Structures are given as C-alpha cells and as structure tokens.
Amino acid sequence: MGGSIMETILLLREENERKAEARRADEEKRRSEERAKAKAEAEGRRHRDKMGMEERARRDREEARARTQELLLLIGALTKKD
Incomplete structure (x- = not known):
C-alpha cells in the first residue's frame, strides 16, 4: 500500500x-x-507619422511656391510701374 501512495504522489x-x-x-x-x-x-504609428510629415512637407513646399509666385508678381508689378 505504501508503494501505491508513493506512485499516486509521483503521478500527481x-x-x-x-x-x-x-x-x-x-x-x-x-x-x-x-x-x-x-x-x-508601433510600426503603424511610425508609418502614420511619416505620412503626416511628408504631407506637411508637401503643403509647406506648395505654400512656399505660392508665396514665391506672389512675390514675383509683386516685383513684376513694381518694376513695370517705374
């Protein structure tokens, strides 16, 4: 019987x-x-951040281009007046 108890304990x-x-x-x-x-x-956040930065850079370039065009028009208008 002692062996049976030991076997049960080992199995448990x-x-x-x-x-x-x-x-x-x-x-x-x-x-x-x-x-x-x-x-x-994290990879998704980095991708969204990168896309956001690229979009901001694109808008900044477009705004800079528009300001340059405005300045050129103003300079052209001023030089034609003289």
Missing part, C-alpha cells in the same frame, strides 16, 4: 509539473503575441 507531482509547464508555455505565447501586437502598432 508529474501532472502538476505538466500543468505548470503548460501554463508557462501559454504565458510565454501570450507575451510573444503582445510583443508582436505592440511592434505592429
């Missing part, structure tokens, strides 16, 4: 270890998925 211990290992594996998988999600979100 092995089962506990398997469950603990399964929990650790699940936790590692969850952390890995969270890291992948965070990485994807």
